[in-house]
Structure formats: structure tokens, C-alpha cells
Amino acid sequence: MDNDRVDQIIDKYQGEASSLIQILLGIQTENHWLPKEALERVSEKLQVPLARIQHIATFYKAFSLVPKGRHEIHICVGTACHVRGATRVLDTVRDLTGIKPGETDLDLKFSLETVNCLGCCALGPVMEVDGKTHGKIAPGKTADVLKNFE
């Protein structure tokens, strides 16, 4: 993401320091991660110390400081899914992909995240891949879903 684009996003919020989180969300949404140069640019333009931006970028779950994989796996670990066995689903996906929640594999194929309540508790346990919901997913079914991704 180049500086011009970062500047445009900053301008959308009138360059106000109080919109810092909104600006970072804007960059994250578009770029899927927050490159260091973008953070430095935001720091410079908004006159907010980099240390504070770094705290924000690591404090909130929406932000990532590393590039994400091509496919994003979200496993709901909300309470309803938990009592319906989400941990076993998560463990199986961890074994299959070799990555832990919050990580991306070396080929940049998958990123794995846990999420809290996707609002489809009736379907629990739920796994979402690239925004598509797979409901009532048993651990044994996860491999069938994931093998379709390149």
C-alpha cells in the first residue's frame, strides 16, 4: 500500500488523531494487514507517537502486523459453539494446517483465527472460510472443506 492511498484514508477522517483506530481499520480492511511504513506514515501525519500506534495495532484483534494467507479460516469459539464441541474442531484444523490461531502458514495459504460468536449459534459449531459459513461442522468434516483450497 503506497503512501498516497494511506493519505487518502487519513483524509477521509479529516486527519484527526481521535480517528486513529478508524484509519487503521481502513488500512487493514483494504490491505489485510498493517505494513510498518503505513504505520509510520499515519504516525507522521496524525502526530501520534509510533509507540502508541504500535500499542493499538497489537491491542485490538482486528489488526495484523504480518501479511495474511490467501484463505482465512475462522473458527467460532463462542460459548454456544464451545459447548457443542468447537475445541475439537479447532484442534483438528490445527493438526491439518499445522498452524495455531493467529498464525499464517509459510506458503501463505491459510490464516487461522478464532472468533467469538458469529451469530449463527443454531449452526454451531461453525467454521468460516473466506466468509462462507460451514455449519454443524464435525471435526471429521473439516478436511473435506479445506482440501478445496489452493
Next chain:
Amino acid sequence: MSDILVRIDGKEVEASQGMTVLEAAQSAGISIPTLCHHEKLEPFGGCRLCIVEVQVGDWMKRVVSCVYPVEKNLIVRTRSEMIDKIRKMILELQLAHAPDSPELLDLAQEYGADKDRFDKEASFCIHCGLCVRYCDEVKKKNAVGFVDRGIRKEISFIPEIAAKECWNCKECFPLCPTEALQAAFVLTKSLTSPPLSHEPSSEE
């Protein structure tokens, strides 16, 4: 501003509007243990060691004295069975991270805290935030900051700023109750000494 009379551990103390209970106590020579407090910095209220009991009318509550403002007719107790119990536990929890901190060990002795109660996770940092806040509020350099949250929270230097500012300052070193700060700094130094390795260099 009008003077406010408070009673701390049975002693009448004169305080003024806007003072905290801790400040009032200190002004009267009554000591309350603290870890994250520093008179040059905004109150933080993180370590919770300065917890005391205050009574307004019939109502008793436990508050941290470094933040709680004095008010008229406030009665303060700086020690009680419960207060000591809380302080002991806080110290034990912190000693799991910084078992050799002289400051913690002294307090541990006073409150009967067992430094080996919890398994050691010697990360050294006890998250008092003195370095972070001093660098921000007093030096206005923000060379060091917090990252992450919850049990993964840490302090972290910004290498580029540290390289520019820290060598001649190091004023935060003596503030640190443990060795964490220096450890983190040494680490940063080792990262910055060779030209920034994998990061593509920024414009600056």
C-alpha cells in the same frame, strides 16, 4: 482551594481539593506501598498495591489510594487483614516474574509473601509502566511503549527512536523495579546495531 480534613489511620490530615489519598498520606508521613506510582506522572492505578479502605458515612469500600481523590470527612485505613491479604497476593503474583527485585523482596518480607508460591515465569517485567509513561509524559519521546494486551502484554522499544534518543538519556533505567527494562533495551540495541535487517528501510 479549601482545606479538607481527612482521618488516616486515626490521624487527622489536612489535604486540599484534588489531592489523592496517597498524596495526603505521604504528606503526613504515613507510608502506603506503591509500585506503579511516581510523583511526576499521572496516576495509573495498575499495580493495586496501594489499595486502602475508605469510609464515607457508614459505607466502606476498598479503593486504590494513588487515584482516589480526598473528600470531606473521609476515614482511611491503610492496613487491615483484607488489605494485607491482597497485598501479599499481589506481591506473590509479581514475584513469579521478577523473583530478584529488591523492591519486591523488601515488600514481600513486610507482608509475608512467599516468593516461590507461583511457578516462575521470569519475564522480569511487572508492567508498572513507569518507563513507558516517563518517556511519554516527561521526556515526550515515546521511545518505549506497551504492546499487546492481557497476559501477553509487554514493553517494547521502537528501535529507530531508541537509536536516536536513548543513548544519552536512560533516565528510565533507575525507575524500573526489575531488570526488565535493561534487558529489553539490550535486546533492542542488538537489533538496531546491525543495519536494519529484514525491514525495508523507511523514508526517514
Next chain:
Amino acid sequence: MPRINSPSELEKLRQGILSDRDPEKPCITLCSGSACHATGSGDVAASIETEIEKQGLSAELDLRKTGCHGFCERGPIIVNHPEESCYFQIKPEDIPEIVSQAVKEKGIVERLLYTDLNTDEKIINESEIPFYKNQKRLVLGSNGSIDPKSIDDYLAIGGYSALEKALSQMTPEQVLEEVKKSNLRGRGGGGFPAGRKWEESRNAPGDIKYVIVNADEGDPGAYMDRSLLEGNPHSVLEGLMIGAYAIGSHEGYIYVRQEYPLAVENLTIALKLAEEYGFLGKNILGSNFNFNIIVHKGAGAFVCGESSALMTALEGRAGEPRPKYIHTAVKGVWDNPSVLNNVETWANVPLIINKGADWFTKIGTEKSKGTKIFSLVGKITNTGLVEVPMGITLRDIIFEIGGGIPGDKKFKAVQTGGPSGGCIPENLLDLEVGFDELSKAGSMMGSGGMIVMDEDTCMVDVARYFIDFLTDESCGKCVPCREGLRQMLKVLTNITEGKGNEGDIKLLEELSEVAKEASLCALGTSAPNPFLSTVRYFRNEYEAHIKEKRCPALSCKELITYHVDPDKCQACMICARKCPADAVDGDKKKIHIIDQEKCTKCGTCFEVCPSRFGAVNKISGESVPPPIAEEKRIITRKSKEK
């Protein structure tokens, strides 16, 4: 659309909208909330549109995409008007029939109607279905009848009439008095009386005051605020406007989690329309009252639901709570008086203004008035959002509305209040739902998560689950919470892994006490509740884990073993093929054996073993029978014996 400048213009507009609408005109409403989207309501919507086109019915039949109807278990849901016949679990292939029946007088698609589980009778109307019959859907009810993207739909059901009434017929003091009289208590957490908070802010010095909607909805088992924002955003905006008028605020914020894209979208549309119509901006409805609303997207932190952390986040910083010895109602965002209320709290305000506090206080119990929305989830037959009058018993919610526990399992506990709440056991099921009643039972109302647990749920694991959640979500600022929870998690994890020690419960209790007494914010002070309530009611489960290394619910992975019963195994190969770890050894005619070394305990074999065989067992606290001898593993099939 020209701005509406006075109450009379608003009424004229409303009459215009209503007279353009023929209540007898057939209309299909389709539930398009997030939950139904996941079950395919997007595809269903598309096929309705094509089908209307195909059958040439564009002039005779309307389609309205509404918010969540609540009965998520059976989504996507269609209700055909004016008959109000409702259909469940709709697939695109059902659409041609639904569309052609919709335009026929009294046309019904029998096969898609709800079948009563007890009587086997078909039920046509939503209101007759047990799930809905026992609810009182004051706040959530309109979700099913309006398109959230249309302000005209909201106006058609009387929307913004409460704002109009407040601005034109009431002084701010009168509005405040009405809300105080209603005893509306906060729906997002502790149940603090909204009127008292408003008054504190109103009386606080300062010209700049803020009103804020808490739509962070961090409770990991709840989605009622999301459904309200997605399905009826104007009702929340209207409540906020009325509150602002009462308090003397001219600026409002909506703190909504960015994980709710549809809610953000519908809110943004609603705000734009409200501004266009003149419900926001300067001189609203000619009353001299000015008000604007800003949407702030939350970037994902449970602690930001806490009032002072939320306000810190609004200022653009990491959401760490601040000490609140001075209330945020007096010193909040940028030290200005700020009133924060939950989505559902705000949505109740227009009802109270329209119908009066006397009407409102007739609903509920002495100390808890009105209704509450719960997300009824977990091991429950009818998963969904339910709105019930305060004072209803937990038993009625779970068994009458929720239809009980699926699969002949036994009820064990219901968890309310999210991570700050607790588990309520069976012998307290007749508890009346109210703020104080739930707190007394060691739980709390919280924002409305209601997770039902059956005999397969391990209560130690539930405590561990919540503490784990909180160690991740704690801001990390204060020691009793950050370090206390770290240690609690260690101990609880050890217990669930069979490494618990005598004395662990006592240690957990001590850590709980310190977190409760000394933490900075309510996340920390309430964090021990999941542990305290489970140890209070299910101490025997803790003891079984610690002393016998046994998980009575057969749930804790490290304490259970999967085992194939050689007498029951039919060597069908199903589990062997499905096992993701390749841990099942066996062949077509060879009794299967689980290689315990390879087994990852994912439970797949247990789930896929045909129930008529039931050959896979879970064992805990006893030793696993040794594998049977190789020669005994060969089965000779009866059919072939002949």
C-alpha cells in the same frame, strides 16, 4: 426527500406512506439477518426475485427482506402476508410454490409449515408456534415486518412518533421523569437504572455532553444487539435522540464492533436517511434541538465494552479502562459528561415515551421492568433470540420456548451473563428472571447470553473456557486481573488435564477473592464468577477431576479415552475411514481397534459410529481394556454363515 420541519409534516408524510400501502396486498417477508444469511437466505432472496419476474407478478406481489425473526434454528424464514402464514428452513427450490401460493387467496404451502412436536399438527401463524407464543416481543417484534434499509417502513409502523412526542409535547425534564418512572434498567450489564444515569449527566456541569450506544456486544455467546441493529436500526437511533434531548446532548456515538458488517451497513444507511428526513441535524422537527451521530467501529476487544475503556477507545487509544471514582456520566469522553447505554436499553426508550411509564411498569417484576431479549443457544432444541417479560422462569424459557434439550439428554445448567456471569443448576430452574434474582444465584443478567448445557458439558471446562477467554481479553493493565487470571487459568487447565492437586480449589478461591476486591475494572472484578458459580453448584465435578482424574461429563480430552467395544463392533469401516488421524485399525471383517498412541481424541469415531451399533465408548477414570487378541478380531457375518 425534502427535510421534515415540523410534527405536522411528519404526520402528513406518515399518512402518505400508509395510504400508498395496501395492507391486503400480498407480500413475502424473508428473514435476512446474519444468521439466516449463513443458512442461505441470500440465495433464497435471489430465487424469489427471479420467480416473481418469471411468473409475471411484479405488480401483485412484494418482497421485503427483513431482519432476524429470532427462530434461527429454523431459518431461513418466510412469512407471507396478509395471511401471515410462515414457512421454515426454506430452500431455493421451495420458492416457485411459495410465490404462486402467495398471490392466491388463503394460499398455503402445507409441507413447509411448522409441525407441532407434540401434536403433529401443522401451524400456520407465527404467533401460534410454541417458540413465539410464550414470548413478549415488544422490542424485537418489528424486526419481522420492516426492511431495515427503508425508513418509510419504520415510519409506517409508527416510527419516530416518540421522538416527535418528546420534542413537541414534552420538556427534557418530563422525558427524564418518564424514563426514571419507568425504572428502565440497563440491558447491557449491571442493570443500572437508566434514568438515574441520565439525570447525573444532565446535572453535571459542562456544555458538551455525549450520548453513546454500546454495541460492542462482547459476550461470546450472544447476538441480540446485532439483530436489533441489523433488523431495526431506527429504533435504536430514535431512543438515542430522545435520550440526547433529555440530557442536553448534541452529539452521539455508536460504538459498534467491526465484526458486524451488516449492522454497520444498516446503521450507516439508517443514519443517512434519518439525516435526509430531518431527524438529525439542526432544528429537528422545528424544535430547536440539534443532534448528530457518529459511528465508531470497534476493532475487536471485549474490554472495550466496559464504559471507561469504550470511551478511551472513542478517543482513539488502546481501550484500557480508567479508574471510575468519578462516574463517566460526569467525566467521560474527553472528560465531558457521557451517558453510555446498551443497544437494547436505547431501543426501549421510544416504547416508554409512546406508551408511558405506567404501561411499561406493568410488565415484569417489582424491581425488573419490561422485557429482556436473550440469545438462547447451546444444547437447546430451538436456538434463537427470545424476548420475554421479566419474571418468567428459566424453566419456561428453556422448556416451553426453547423446546428443551435435544437428543434425550439431561439438562445440566444454564449459563447467563457471559464471561462475568455464572452457571445456574437444575434445582434453580424455577428462578424468576430479573436482575437481582440472577445476581443472587451467583450469575447475572448481563447482556442476554443464555447458554444451555446438558450432561455432556463439563463444568470445570466451562470455567476454564471463560477464564481462558478473559486472560486473552483482559487489557493487562492491573495485576489482580492480568496475573490472577494467568494463575487461575494454569490451575484450571491442570485440573482438566488430570494434573490437579489437593488445595487447588482453595487457591482458586483465594485468587478469585483478590481479583474481585482489587481489580481496576468490572472485567477483573467479575472474572472469577464463572469459577465461583461452578464450584458452588458443581463442586463434585471439580473433585472428580482432582481426586479421581475423571471427567464425569466425559468431555475433558486428557481424561477420556475412546474405545471400540469388540462385542458391538460390526467392522463396518465407517470410523476407520473418517478418522482424521488414521488411528483406527481394522478391516472389512476385522474388529476395529483404536491406536491410543495416534488418537487425537477428536471424537469423530464416536460421532460416526451408526447408532444401531453404538460400538464406540468414551471412558474416563478407569483403565482402558487391552486390545483383543488378533485372532479374535475376525468376524464371520451371519448372512454368510448360512
